[in-house]
Amino acid sequence: MKKRIDVSAPGKLMLFGEHSVMYGHPCIVTAVNQRIRVSLESTRKELLEIEAPDVGIVGYKKKLEFLGKKEPKEVRFLEGAVKNFFKEFKVRSGVKINTKSEFSSEFGFGSSSAVTVAVLKGLSILFKKKLSQKTLFDLSYKTVLDIQGTGSGFDLAAAIWGGTLLFVRGGKTITPLKVKRLPLVVGYTGIKADTPTLVRQVAGLYKDYPNLIKRTFEAIAFITREAKVTLIKGDLKKIGDLMNLNQGLLDVLGVNTLELSRLIWAARKGGAYGAKLSGAGGGDCMLALASEKNRSKVEKAIEDAGGKVLKVQAQTEGVKVKKI
Numbered sequence: 001m002k003k004r005i006d007v008s009a010p011g012k013l014m015l016f017g018e019h020s021v022m023y024g025h026p027c028i029v030t031a032v033n034q035r036i037r038v039s040l041e042s043t044r045k046e047l048l049e050i051e052a053p054d055v056g057i058v059g060y061k062k063k064l065e066f067l068g069k070k071e072p073k074e075v076r077f078l079e080g081a082v083k084n085f086f087k088e089f090k091v092r093s094g095v096k097i098n099t100k101s102e103f104s105s106e107f108g109f110g111s112s113s114a115v116t117v118a119v120l121k122g123l124s125i126l127f128k129k130k131l132s133q134k135t136l137f138d139l140s141y142k143t144v145l146d147i148q149g150t151g152s153g154f155d156l157a158a159a160i161w162g163g164t165l166l167f168v169r170g171g172k173t174i175t176p177l178k179v180k181r182l183p184l185v186v187g188y189t190g191i192k193a194d195t196p197t198l199v200r201q202v203a204g205l206y207k208d209y210p211n212l213i214k215r216t217f218e219a220i221a222f223i224t225r226e227a228k229v230t231l232i233k234g235d236l237k238k239i240g241d242l243m244n245l246n247q248g249l250l251d252v253l254g255v256n257t258l259e260l261s262r263l264i265w266a267a268r269k270g271g272a273y274g275a276k277l278s279g280a281g282g283g284d285c286m287l288a289l290a291s292e293k294n295r296s297k298v299e300k301a302i303e304d305a306g307g308k309v310l311k312v313q314a315q316t317e318g319v320k321v322k323k324i
């Protein structure tokens, strides 16, 4: 019987500390219950075969010696993951990979990272190579840096560990946080943001105003550390305040937009404890924290302001292998 491995990995939402995490400060990320599902089989052909209909890739075939060369952008992370795995573990085999996503890659939930993690985890099981979570993180991070050139790796940590994590760039710190409840409302602006462009934009601002931006990063780090304690305590009112404070500083960094602001203010006026953008900014999603009582009011306010409410739950399980 042919062996098939089914793996899934969750998307993520940044709660606190975006951008400042690129400068060595901590951030807090949570995994969301929207997953990428990947199934893998080894084959006798000298080929990587991919079926990823969600991103328009059907019947894709690549000779193993050409992995990572001239690939379409939709399969860059998947192909990079296979290439790095084969190189690291000196494996050579045909492999067939199918992917299916529960969410659109437009939302900024980290589909590239989730697919990278799921593929590497699946390959490790298929080819019986032991991978600790940290080794899986390191290989995933190498893959993302090979392709994207930049990034803290926070999304990979969320895809691997799941839950809610305090994270420092490159996986220097990965601390699971015991957060009791995190009633988030997520609003999508309808605008796809390009993370590397925004990271470069902030780097440019830092160069022009080093003293001011350094202090802004430090203030964000202060809020993130406060948020860590407050999330564990479960003080929703204060978490909301900290989200608002963090948002003000993201505005200082120039990554807020009119569309994000509209949704954030609508949520606040609708009775949220607090609201902020999530991730690089420039578009993608915003987050609000709302009591059960106010949730539907906040959701309606976001929709009325032109946003699309995405039903997600925070703190979901990390990468998971389905036994078949």
Ligand code: PMV
Pocket: 014, 017, 018, 019, 020, 021, 022, 108, 109, 110, 150, 151, 152, 153, 154, 155, 193, 195, 199, 278, 279, 280, 281, 284
């Ligand atoms: O846009 P997202 O959701 O990938 O978040 C980017 C967060 C940054 O801190 C700006 C970059 C990073 O890799 O940490």
